Amino acid sequence: MTAVTHADAATDRVPVSSHDHAGAAPPRPRTLGVAASASLLVGGAIASVWFWVPLGILVIAVSSIPSVIGFLLAGVVFIYLIRGVDHVERVRSEAVFGMGIPVPPRALSHYTGFQRWAHQLWLDLSSARFWKTVAHHYLRMAYDALVTGLAFALTVFAFLAPAAAIAIGHSDPEAGLSFLPTPLAWLLALVALAAAAALVAFAPTLDAMIDRWLLPPSSTAELQHQVTALADARQGAVTSAQTERHRIERDLHDSVQPRLVSLAMTIGLAQTKLDSDLPAAKALIAEAHDDAKNALVELRNVVRGIAPTILSDRGLDAALSSVVQRSANSGVPTTLSVHLPHRLPDEVEACAYFVVAEALTNVSRHSGASHAAVTVRLDESANQLHVSVFDDGRGGARIVGDDGDMDATGLRGLDERVRAARGTFSVSSPVTGPTIVTAVLPCGS
Structure with a gap:
């Protein structure tokens, strides 16, 4: 085939959303359900370890500024990591909530070869989409970890409180738990279980709101993309x-x-x-x-x-x-x-x-x-x-x-x-x- 000459403008010409076509009604989000609750719990469990990985790479990059090579390597790893996070988060949000969130336009470099690769990294790093992804990812992780930890604590209390009251009451029937009688312990256990279940069931609503807030493109960016296109x-x-x-x-x-x-x-x-x-x-x-x-x-x-x-x-x-x-x-x-x-x-x-x-x-x-x-x-x-x-x-x-x-x-x-x-x-x-x-x-x- 023949060679191709092309000096394209630095804009991605992909349509803003594959879901926005003529006559299409906006999809109804699924903010409640087993999938949403499972996503929140899995996200909270993973966050306990993953929370520190991108943050650690970013800290290494900043602390390695005097060593240019270390700073560049850590920065490149961080950019690629956030790129992957952006893709995973959008796939997760669509699979769990089905809101059809449009993908923000991504600026593309018009250079070739190594210069294109380096310039593309800079375009990604300097874009609002990149830092919104960072903010979204950490806000979601913090929220999911908090809800999961609270639900876990309530569940543990629901199992341990009656057991502790019964155990102490059997060892010294006259002593019991002066501050937590056994009937009250059972009542509090039921309340804790109900609270944990309600938390896990309804907390994904705020999770979906975070997705709807930070994943879509801003109106300015979308307008600029349309003008450029x-x-x-x-x-x-x-x-x-x-x-x-x-x-x-x-x-x-x-x-x-x-x-x-x-x-x-x-x-x-x-x-x-x-x-x-x-x-x-x-x-x-x-x-x-x-x-x-x-x-x-x-x-x-x-x-x-x-x-x-x-x-x-x-x-x-x-x-x-x-x-x-x-x-x-x-x-x-x-x-x-x-x-x-x-x-x-x-x-x-x-x-x-x-x-x-x-x-x-x-x-x-x-x-x-x-x-x-x-x-x-x-x-x-x-x-x-x-x-x-x-x-x-x-x-x-x-x-x-x-x-x-x-x-x-x-x-x-x-x-x-x-x-x-x-x-x-x-x-x-x-x-x-x-x-x-x-x-x-x-x-x-």
């Missing part, structure tokens, strides 16, 4: 239109125009021989007729690259079948898997069509693949179309940000087109292959 989509649309215009100009100049010039010259020669050499004139007219037919074929190819008729008439499935058939005829056997319960918006179908068509063109021209596979499926829960093109040929496609790489024009144009549709585009292509081109397209608001 719209600006990025606008830039992608402008660049995509300019790239498409240059492609049309090139196709017309390199294919159709020479055919028409040749056709005009041939007809001119035929006119000069009509009176003097009729057989030669007939031969030239026949040649001009062939040139006219070839020009029409090339003109149809140009038009098909702009707006394929089969796509608007018969839909994406039929259009992709045609593209796959052309790929197979070019020498690369290609399989197609399509799951589309219904027609999609025209702009989504057009974008998906051009992603597959251009990717398969690159496969036939550059990869030397023996097989390719196209997968298109609609994720109705997230209202997103997933498009993937796989080939088992040579790899080496990369996102390098080199504007001088003209071989990257095809995939770069696809990236711009997908960005204009507010989707995401990626290329996975190790040097030894295989290559996977992936696009995720939102299917409307």
Whole structure:
């Protein structure tokens, strides 16, 4: 596959929430129940040990400031640890409470290589999302540990108080417990058990409130993400239109125009021989007729690259079948898997069509693949179309940000087109292959 030139804006173009699509009612949280209580108790038990691990790493990082290497190593470990904590906390919250909390946008570095890795660490460390995760994690751990410890203490008291009263009463019947008679001890035990059960049953409500308070993105961050995403989509649309215009100009100049010039010259020669050499004139007219037919074929190819008729008439499935058939005829056997319960918006179908068509063109021209596979499926829960093109040929496609790489024009144009549709585009292509081109397209608001 060809190399890819891409200098993306430092914003994650993932939709804010996979649960927020048209007509979707907000999910009802499950703040009470066995799962919520179990989550609280397990969290409290784990907190007794885990509470000190991230905190200890942070203290080591701060105390190692004079030793730059120690500070950097501890800082990197702490950042990766909080990244993992953020993922685990969101999975836990969704599994236990089912509130569908949107994921805050994450700033992404636009650099490459080691510089990208280092810059990404700094972007994560300096983001509000990172420190909200830290605050959420420790607040939840402290709350869960407090509730679990209190429930455990009440349970222990419920079992020990009557036992102690009975034991002392049997050893000295006349003494008993002057401050805690046996009947009162049993009553307090029942109260303690009821209090522990009520605490474990209803305390997860505040746990869910903590999740709802600290896990979602702030309104400012979400607005900034939307503004950045719209600006990025606008830039992608402008660049995509300019790239498409240059492609049309090139196709017309390199294919159709020479055919028409040749056709005009041939007809001119035929006119000069009509009176003097009729057989030669007939031969030239026949040649001009062939040139006219070839020009029409090339003109149809140009038009098909702009707006394929089969796509608007018969839909994406039929259009992709045609593209796959052309790929197979070019020498690369290609399989197609399509799951589309219904027609999609025209702009989504057009974008998906051009992603597959251009990717398969690159496969036939550059990869030397023996097989390719196209997968298109609609994720109705997230209202997103997933498009993937796989080939088992040579790899080496990369996102390098080199504007001088003209071989990257095809995939770069696809990236711009997908960005204009507010989707995401990626290329996975190790040097030894295989290559996977992936696009995720939102299917409307």
